[in-house]
Amino acid sequence: DSGVTQTPKHLITATGQRVTLRCSPRSGDLSVYWYQQSLDQGLQFLIQYYNGEERAKGNILERFSAQQFPDLHSELNLSSLELGDSALYFCASSYTGGLSEKLFFGSGTQLSVL
Amino acid sequence: SQQGEEDPQALSIQEGENATMNCSYKTSINNLQWYRQNSGRGLVHLILIRSNEREKHSGRLRVTLDTSKKSSSLLITASRAADTASYFCATGGNTPLVFGKGTRLSVIA
Numbered sequence: 001d002s003g004v005t006q007t008p009k010h011l012i013t014a015t016g017q018r019v020t021l022r023c024s025p026r027s028g029d030l031s032v033y034w035y036q037q038s039l040d041q042g043l044q045f046l047i048q049y050y051n052g053e054e055r056a057k058g059n060i061l062e063r064f065s066a067q068q069f070p071d072l073h074s075e076l077n078l079s080s081l082e083l084g085d086s087a088l089y090f091c092a093s094s095y096t097g098g099l100s101e102k103l104f105f106g107s108g109t110q111l112s113v114l
Numbered sequence: 115s116q117q118g119e120e121d122p123q124a125l126s127i128q129e130g131e132n133a134t135m136n137c138s139y140k141t142s143i144n145n146l147q148w149y150r151q152n153s154g155r156g157l158v159h160l161i162l163i164r165s166n167e168r169e170k171h172s173g174r175l176r177v178t179l180d181t182s183k184k185s186s187s188l189l190i191t192a193s194r195a196a197d198t199a200s201y202f203c204a205t206g207g208n209t210p211l212v213f214g215k216g217t218r219l220s221v222i223a
Contacts, residue, residue, distance in 0.1 A: 002156060033210055042215035043157075043202065056210050090156060100144040100206025105156035 003027060006091050006106035014114055018079040021109045023091030025072055029104070031055065031097030032074040034066055037108070038087040049074055050097035081113045118146070118186075118203040118214035126220040133190045135217040137203030138183075145206045146179055146186045150199045151216070157202065160188075195223045 003026035013019055025032050034046040036059075045058035049068035060066075063081075068074045078085060088110050092103040118139045127133050137146070145164045149157040163170045163179045163186065170177045176189040190197055198221045204211040 043213040045210050048210050088154060099208060099210055102147065102159050102162055103211060107156045
């Protein structure tokens with residue numbers, strides 16, 4: 001158990017809908033990262049937060065947004081969903097948020113857009 | 115892009131044999147990390163090698179790094195059925211970790 005908690009584990013929704021994925025980092029970790037894993041694109045970095053502030057941005061679509069709350073949990077919001085958004089979404093955490101730091105991953109949220 | 119690329123994409127071996135996976139990347143790095151993923155579950159960190167290191171060991175794992183060739187290899191010795199998983203290299207530099215697409219290892223009992 002990595003100590004990173006993601007909910008829900010599975011999500012099935014329809015095109016055009018909006019969903020929210022939730023992540024609680026390991027106790028003591030200040031930084032949260034979101035990654036998207038799909039068969040064709042592999043593991044893609046979306047966005048990183050450190051202590052409530054956005055620190056780095058990757059291949060995150062404008063339809064997606066995220067935030068980190070004062071209690072350090074994070075939410076990833078996906079809107080106007082398309083079939084191609086179906087993927088496994090991972091949250092990871094680290095203590096300092098250093099760019100080369102070892103990451104601890106949650107078990108992921110499997111999103112299916114029908 | 116710093117994205118690592120693993121080779122081979124898939125590897126099937128018998129229990130007890132050694133498994134070698136390779137990773138190539140494109141730009142300068144601070145470190146290179148290897149992670150394991152069991153069938154769609156979360157990635158688990160295995161080992162980190164810094165850019166000024168050439169070889170590192172952890173249990174049955176041996177990692178090498180050649181910064182002049184921008185490549186790394188992961189050797190798993192005396193493999194077990196429980197080693198069946200996907201293995202990813204990730205490069206650490208001036209962006210958050212960038213992962214390759216992985217090598218799928220199957221260890222047959």
